[in-house]
Amino acid sequence: MGFLDNIPECFGAYSTKIKKKRKPKQTVNIRVKMDCEGCVRKVSDALEDLEGVESVDVNKKQQRVTVTGYVDPEEVLKEVNNTGKKADVWPFVPYNLVTFPYVREAYDIKAPTGFVRNVPQALGDPKSPEMKLMTFFNDDNPNACSVM
Known part of the structure; x- marks a missing residue:
């Protein structure tokens, strides 16, 4: 960031813009109990709508969901739990x-x-x-x- 980006902070009336810190890119692995293709579709659709997600990989055989992107692991876990599926962090x-x-x-x-x-x-x-x-x-x- 240059000098010109910091000028509005010097003048209190113009400092309405708040900058967010970007989350780091990471891979989150979650264990989810899935029985059928409907469960797989439900979980993958919910995670693809999450902000910052680049890719979602669902492995029904291993009961594993891998999410890659600029996401928070707690947010991903919360989103999967909101679908009604039992989920926890990949323990293996x-x-x-x-x-x-x-x-x-x-x-x-x-x-x-x-x-x-x-x-x-x-x-x-x-x-x-x-x-x-x-x-x-x-x-x-x-x-x-x-x-x-």
């Missing part, structure tokens, strides 16, 4: 990104294939001896042993 992460996927709270039978629940116990402490041994022969480690 891909199986291959978790160090200990079979910890008590991480493994979930209701999770889609290839996903586990996102819990701190599944990630592991980077300073623990197990994690040091796991990364010792890793190709991403610049100090790794080159015997292999």
Whole structure:
């Protein structure tokens, strides 16, 4: 913004314009209970009408809705709940990104294939001896042993 944009703020009578801060572009994942194509259409129509939405991807098999755009996650969740569908934030992460996927709270039978629940116990402490041994022969480690 230049100097000329700030001149009206100097004069109190002309400062009627209020600037809004733009939301950052982000991707919001939500778990929604959907049974039929009517449910899918209802949820996608409600989210496409939301201001700032660029794309809506609905996966009925995984019960997952992905919204991309300049939106607030709470607004998206509220809009889906207003359709009458039960919705919450997507609680899963891909199986291959978790160090200990079979910890008590991480493994979930209701999770889609290839996903586990996102819990701190599944990630592991980077300073623990197990994690040091796991990364010792890793190709991403610049100090790794080159015997292999």
